[in-house]
Amino acid sequence: MGFSAPGLLGLAALAAVPLAIHIFSRLRLRRADFPSLLLLRTVRRERFSWVRLKEVLLLVLRTVALLALLTSLARPFLTAALPALGRGQDVVLVIDDSYSMGYSDRWSRAVAAARAVVTSLGPGRRAVIMTSSGGGALVSPAALDTLRPTGSPGPLGPALERALPRAESLGAALVAVTDLQQRALGDSWRASGTVPVVLLDVGDPGFDNAAVARLYPDDPFAAAGRPVGIRADVVNYGAREVTRTLVLSVDGQREEKVLTVPAFGRRTVAFETAVSTAGTHRLHAELRSDSLALDDDRWLVLALPERTRVLIVESERVPADFVVDALAPDSAGLELERAGRADLARRDLREFGVLVCTDGAALEPGDWDRVDFYLRSGGAALVMAGTAAEGRLGALARTHGTARPEGFVSVTEIDTTHPVFGPLGAGALATARVWTHSRLDATDGRVLARLSDGDPLVLESRAHRLVFWSVGPGPEFSDLVFKAAFVPLLHRTVSWLARTRLDLDCAVADTIRLPVDRLAPVTVTGPDLHRLLEPVPSGSGAEVTLAGPLAPGIYSFEAEDGTPVASVAVNPEPGEGDLARAAPDLLRLRGIDVRDEYASRTSDLVVPLLYVAAAAIAAELLLLVF
Amino acid sequence: MRAARSRRTAGGSELLRPEVVAKLRSIDLKARLVVEGFLAGLHRSPYKGFSVEFSEHRAYMPGDELKRIDWRVYGKTDRFFVREYEEETNLRGYLVVDASGSMGYGTTGLTKLQYASYLAASLAYLLLHQKDSTGLAVFTDRVETYVPPRSSPAHLSVLLRHLDRLRPGGDTDLAGTFHALAERIKRRGLVIIISDLWDDQSRVLSALRHFRHRKHEVLVFHVIDPNERDFAYRSPVVLRDMESGREMTLDPRVVGGEYRRGFDEHCRAFERGCREGLVDYHRLTTDTPFDRALFSYLERRHRLR
Numbered sequence: 001m002g003f004s005a006p007g008l009l010g011l012a013a014l015a016a017v018p019l020a021i022h023i024f025s026r027l028r029l030r031r032a033d034f035p036s037l038l039l040l041r042t043v044r045r046e047r048f049s050w051v052r053l054k055e056v057l058l059l060v061l062r063t064v065a066l067l068a069l070l071t072s073l074a075r076p077f078l079t080a081a082l083p084a085l086g087r088g089q090d091v092v093l094v095i096d097d098s099y100s101m102g103y104s105d106r107w108s109r110a111v112a113a114a115r116a117v118v119t120s121l122g123p124g125r126r127a128v129i130m131t132s133s134g135g136g137a138l139v140s141p142a143a144l145d146t147l148r149p150t151g152s153p154g155p156l157g158p159a160l161e162r163a164l165p166r167a168e169s170l171g172a173a174l175v176a177v178t179d180l181q182q183r184a185l186g187d188s189w190r191a192s193g194t195v196p197v198v199l200l201d202v203g204d205p206g207f208d209n210a211a212v213a214r215l216y217p218d219d220p221f222a223a224a225g226r227p228v229g230i231r232a233d234v235v236n237y238g239a240r241e242v243t244r245t246l247v248l249s250v251d252g253q254r255e256e257k258v259l260t261v262p263a264f265g266r267r268t269v270a271f272e273t274a275v276s277t278a279g280t281h282r283l284h285a286e287l288r289s290d291s292l293a294l295d296d297d298r299w300l301v302l303a304l305p306e307r308t309r310v311l312i313v314e315s316e317r318v319p320a321d322f323v324v325d326a327l328a329p330d331s332a333g334l335e336l337e338r339a340g341r342a343d344l345a346r347r348d349l350r351e352f353g354v355l356v357c358t359d360g361a362a363l364e365p366g367d368w369d370r371v372d373f374y375l376r377s378g379g380a381a382l383v384m385a386g387t388a389a390e391g392r393l394g395a396l397a398r399t400h401g402t403a404r405p406e407g408f409v410s411v412t413e414i415d416t417t418h419p420v421f422g423p424l425g426a427g428a429l430a431t432a433r434v435w436t437h438s439r440l441d442a443t444d445g446r447v448l449a450r451l452s453d454g455d456p457l458v459l460e461s462r463a464h465r466l467v468f469w470s471v472g473p474g475p476e477f478s479d480l481v482f483k484a485a486f487v488p489l490l491h492r493t494v495s496w497l498a499r500t501r502l503d504l505d506c507a508v509a510d511t512i513r514l515p516v517d518r519l520a521p522v523t524v525t526g527p528d529l530h531r532l533l534e535p536v537p538s539g540s541g542a543e544v545t546l547a548g549p550l551a552p553g554i555y556s557f558e559a560e561d562g563t564p565v566a567s568v569a570v571n572p573e574p575g576e577g578d579l580a581r582a583a584p585d586l587l588r589l590r591g592i593d594v595r596d597e598y599a600s601r602t603s604d605l606v607v608p609l610l611y612v613a614a615a616a617i618a619a620e621l622l623l624l625v626f
Numbered sequence: 627m628r629a630a631r632s633r634r635t636a637g638g639s640e641l642l643r644p645e646v647v648a649k650l651r652s653i654d655l656k657a658r659l660v661v662e663g664f665l666a667g668l669h670r671s672p673y674k675g676f677s678v679e680f681s682e683h684r685a686y687m688p689g690d691e692l693k694r695i696d697w698r699v700y701g702k703t704d705r706f707f708v709r710e711y712e713e714e715t716n717l718r719g720y721l722v723v724d725a726s727g728s729m730g731y732g733t734t735g736l737t738k739l740q741y742a743s744y745l746a747a748s749l750a751y752l753l754l755h756q757k758d759s760t761g762l763a764v765f766t767d768r769v770e771t772y773v774p775p776r777s778s779p780a781h782l783s784v785l786l787r788h789l790d791r792l793r794p795g796g797d798t799d800l801a802g803t804f805h806a807l808a809e810r811i812k813r814r815g816l817v818i819i820i821s822d823l824w825d826d827q828s829r830v831l832s833a834l835r836h837f838r839h840r841k842h843e844v845l846v847f848h849v850i851d852p853n854e855r856d857f858a859y860r861s862p863v864v865l866r867d868m869e870s871g872r873e874m875t876l877d878p879r880v881v882g883g884e885y886r887r888g889f890d891e892h893c894r895a896f897e898r899g900c901r902e903g904l905v906d907y908h909r910l911t912t913d914t915p916f917d918r919a920l921f922s923y924l925e926r927r928h929r930l931r
Contacts, residue, residue: 025862029875034865035728035738035854036798036824037874039892043884 003108009074015067022059058623065616072609075105077112090126092167093117095139095147096156096178097131099294099572100579101202102149103179103209109202110177111144117175117200118144128166132159132176132184133509133550136166151294151552151572152509156181157189160197167195179203180594182582183575191591198593203581208238210261211295211577212246215285217302218270220419221495224278224304225333230271232285232298236261237578245288248273251281278306280567282554295577299554299569300505308353308498309335313344315362318386322473322481323358326490334494341367349374353498355381358473361388361438368394377541378515380465380497385438386472396461397468398441403455408433408478411457413450418460420467420492421448428485429457434478437470458493465497506570512546512555513538514568520560526570527553644736644744644912683707717758718775718815720842721746721785722807723792724849726766727869728824730794733853734913741912742820742849743789745919749818750785752920759815762788765803766796775815797869800825804833814841818923823848823896824869831899844905847919848896852911857885 003009034040095114101107118127118141129139133152156178167174173196178184180203191197211234218229230250236242243260248271261267275281280303287296310327314320320338327334339347341359344367349355355374357363360383363371371381372395385393387402403409411429414421421428429449440456445468448458459468471477473490480486506512515538516522522533522544528551533544549555549570557565584594686695686706694708723746729739746762753760754777761775762785771788800821811817817837823830823846837844852858859878866873893909900907908922 026875029862029864031864031866031873032859033731033868035731035822035851035868037865037867037870037872038824039888040865040874040876040881040885043881043888 003074003076005073005075005105006108007074009071011073012067012070014070015063018059018062018066054623058620061616061620061623065613065620068609068613068616072606072613076605076609077109078605090128090170090172091117091121092163092170092172092174093127093129094156094159094163094174094176095129095131096159096176096181096184097133097147097149097152098155098181098184099149099151099576100181100184100292101179102294103207103292103579104204106179106202106204107149110179111147113177113200113202114144115141117177128170128172130159130163132156132178134159136162149294150508150550151570152548152550155186156184157186160189164192164195164197168192173198175200177202179579180581180584180587181576181578182580183578185582185587189590193591196593197591198595199587200595201584203579205581206239207291207579208236208240208242209292209295209577209579210234210236210238210242210244210287210290211292211574212285212287212298213266213295213574213577215283215298215300215571217275217300221492221499222302222304224306225276227274227276228302228304229274230283230300232269232271233266234259234261234269234287235266235574235577236263237580239263241265242290244290247286247288249284249286250275275302275304278304280564282567284554292577292579294552295572295574297552298571299552301554301567301569303567305353305498307333307335308494309337309351310354310356310494310498311347311349311352312336312338313341313355313357314338315341315359317362318359318384318472318474320356320358320473322486323356323490326473326487327494334498344370349379350377353380354494355379356494357381357383358386360385360393360468362386363394365394368396372396375464375466378465382467382469382493382497384469384472385440386477387436388438393438393468396464396466397445397459398443400439400441402436403439403453404436405453408435409437409451409453409455410434411449412452413447415446415448418446418448420458420489420496424485424488424492428489429480429483432478432480432483432485434471434480436477440468440470467493467497506549506568508550508552508570508572509548510570511548512568512570513543514546514557514566515541515543516559516565518542518559522565523558523560524555525558526555527551533557644734644741644914644916682710684710717753718813719749719753719758719760720763720775720807720811720815720817721749721760722763722765722804722817722819722821723789724766724798724800724819724821724823725764725770725792725794726796726798726822726824727794728798728822729849730868731822731851731854732912733851734911736912737794738822738849738851738912739792739794741910742847743792745847745849745910745916746818746820747786747789748916748920749923750782750789752923754779754782754785760785761811763807764788764792765807767799767802769803769806769810772810794868798825801829801833804830805836808833808836808840808842811840811842814843816843816845818845818847820847820849822850822854827892827895827899831896831903834900834905835903838903838905844900844903845923846896846900846905846907847922848893848907848909850893850909850911852913855886855889855911857882857889 093114095110101110121127127141129141130136131139131147133150139147156176160174160176163174175198177200180199180201212232213235214233216231218231222228230248232246234246241260241262243258246257246259246269248255250273253273255271255273257269259267259269280301283300283302285298290296312320312323324336324338327336341362349370375381385399388399390399390401393399411432414426414429416422416426434451437455440459442456442459445459445461447456448460451457455470457470471480473481475481516535519535519542522535524531524533524546526549533546535542535544552570552572555568555570559565587594683696683699684707686708690708696707696709699707723742725739729742730737732738750760757777759775759777760781762773763769764771773785773788800823834844857878862875862877864873864875897907908919910919
């Protein structure tokens with residue numbers, strides 16, 4: 001037997017009220033002297049037995065009626081034993097604790113099903129229990145009631161993958177209690193054939209769920225001094241249109257929006273609230289009155305930097321005039337400083353937010369070492385390769401020499417999913433002509449724009465915050481500097497590199513790695529933890545690591561002296577709110593046995609209890625009348 | 627006759643109400659008030675004249691017995707006069723008062739024992755006033771006090787002192803006590819029993835017949851409290867037996883009707899048993915004026931003449 005709303009089960013204690021009143025009233029009975037009980041004893045002998053019986057019956061009926069009514073509030077259900085499941089063998093039981101299991105009464109039904117599996121085992125048989133987010137850690141059967149759905153997506157496929165070898169070694173059946181969420185199972189996982197795999201389905205065919213899928217600034221290159229608007233994407237995963245209230249809190253300031261989201265649709269909400277001051281801002285968006293709570297909250301840490309110092313290193317061959325002219329109008333956000341290549345050795349690069357080098361080919365090996373150190377220390381750089389010969393870009397990138405095509409090459413491919421190019425659009429550089437460029441090797445980077453000869457025009461390093469242009473900022477390379485797109489392209493690239501040194505938005509169960517200046521302990525405080533982290537050397541500096549936080553919220557990192565180091569927003573994977581179910585028939589094709597008889601064999605006890613209460617009340621009335 | 631008596635006593639009966647009598651300080655005052663008040667109402671009644679010693683003549687009134695007409699005076703005056711006598715008798719009156727624990731019950735401001743003691747005092751006053759020898763027996767489950775009958779006026783104070791000291795307590799054994807008294811009282815007389823009669827009916831009636839067997843005239847005053855009769859409890863109550871101390875939880879809504887019927891039958895059975903045994907039985911609630919009891923006595927006294 002299980003309860004869909006076990007929190008209300010405590011109300012059943014109120015059924016003792018009639019008994020308490022009965023005892024209390026007996027204690028408070030008036031006492032009086034009477035001359036003789038001689039006659040009363042005779043009368044009482046005749047009447048007592050029926051009166052006493054009636055009294056006891058009334059008390060019992062009252063208590064039963066109240067108990068039935070109050071227990072029905074906790075929505076009890078009866079779980080039948082699971083036939084032919086694990087009776088003859090051990091069971092490895094995986095409980096899907098992804099946050100979609102928090103929908104409606106799924107979790108209580110899942111726990112009841114898990115308990116039913118454990119209790120249905122034959123004598124001498126045992127159950128090995130684990131959760132999908134637990135990474136293979138075992139759970140005691142006694143601790144089933146303490147489990148809760150986590151904020152992690154906790155995909156079931158990898159969890160089954162981990163559990164399978166254990167089941168094989170024990171000769172046990174592999175049983176998973178899950179809501180059969182399509183995305184949790186994935187499309188690739190198959191049963192091994194040697195171990196029977198059974199999925200106990202506690203999901204519901206129909207559902208409605210909306211979620212805050214994203215909370216973000218309207219300008220990804222926000223800087224202090226300019227108001228930054230806030231937006232939120234709300235997704236409706238259900239088949240019915242929903243109306244919800246979305247509440248945004250920014251540094252304690254609240255704003256509410258009521259929105260209607262169509263079935264399977266998405267709405268973007270633009271808030272009036274804006275942030276403009278430099279520093280770290282904590283934002284929280286909350287969707288109210290929704291059935292799955294875990295994806296109704298979303299946090300964002302927005303770090304607006306002070307003015308960013310940009311060091312522009314130029315060579316005699318490739319001066320920085322076009323670059324300076326392009327960046328200068330944004331005087332509010334950037335502080336430009338111009339230097340020759342020879343000055344590079346005398347500068348402490350860590351004082352600058354971004355390094356722009358107009359002629360990468362002019363840098364000496366020693367210069368590359370400095371740039372490499374700077375990047376490893378958290379710096380960012382835009383290097384325009386110019387006419388670099390093979391191997392002339394140090395260890396950070398590889399070139400295959402310089403290309404001088406006959407005529408020109410043009411830009412044929414742009415990655416518009418990247419923040420730099422997204423707003424510019426696919427045709428932004430269509431008219432630009434390139435007649436000299438370095439042939440950058442794209443193996444270790446992401447190509448953001450590609451030329452018609454197949455070589456990258458813009459390449460982003462995967463290892464560092466580093467972007468390469470294969471051309472220099474001058475007319476001898478291309479006519480790009482004369483194009484309208486040059487200024488926003490350069491500006492967005494520098495802003496992209498200049499943004500905060502840490503990606504402050506993580507997903508639940510991600511590992512947070514945070515660079516720190518010193519090898520001193522850092523304290524992290526989150527929704528469900530307060531812990532001291534020891535930094536470890538990493539590259540040229542140090543970093544602290546927080547592995548897999550499971551509770552969504554904002555995690556604050558502070559140095560020993562209380563100085564804030566960073567704040568990180570940890571949010572659930574937005575797609576987990578999509579409760580679309582996998583098709584059992586397709587799963588069976590993959591060797592997975594799906595049993596939905598559990599759901600059909602689960603009897604709702606609310607209606608029978610209401611009948612019991614009504615019968616008890618009717619019997620009481622009859623007793624009172626006769 | 628009963629209606630006429632009631633009319634005659636109405637004038638002084640205000641003073642004979644138990645709650646009025648109870649306010650008086652000493653028991654002799656109470657007895658005197660009751661008896662004087664009673665006699666004041668009696669002056670106009672035919673009961674004056676139970677004596678055997680001639681006192682005076684008075685004009686014949688309808689209702690007077692013909693044998694009491696003085697025919698000589700009629701011969702002289704041609705008018706009917708009847709002879710009146712001062713009573714002169716050797717009657718021995720025995721006041722038997724129940725002082726068991728149950729007599730301590732009272733809901734009218736007066737316990738049954740108080741009512742019984744005032745009634746006994748009044749009867750003693752009246753008996754001695756008529757020169758009858760009067761004795762007193764107080765009992766619980768045994769005879770606690772026994773004062774042999776005397777007729778001297780000074781004996782009244784002895785009786786009143788004993789009556790004034792009565793306190794309820796102990797169990798009841800009416801039958802045993804009555805049997806003992808019946809054996810103890812050698813000379814026949816009028817036995818006036820004042821009790822709530824909470825005991826086994828058959829045994830009590832048997833004991834009363836013992837008195838009759840010893841040639842005594844017996845007058846029983848059954849003293850009850852109104853609440854004993856009405857059982858006027860409204861909510862469940864724990865009742866404690868005043869003699870045994872035992873408790874019983876009862877819902878008056880359930881047992882009230884049954885009890886009232888049972889109590890009524892209990893009283894009727896006493897009344898019937900007494901009548902069959904030629905014993906005078908009078909039921910008195912503690913709010914009944916004392917004159918009714920005194921009339922009962924006088925009726926009985928008249929029959930003894």
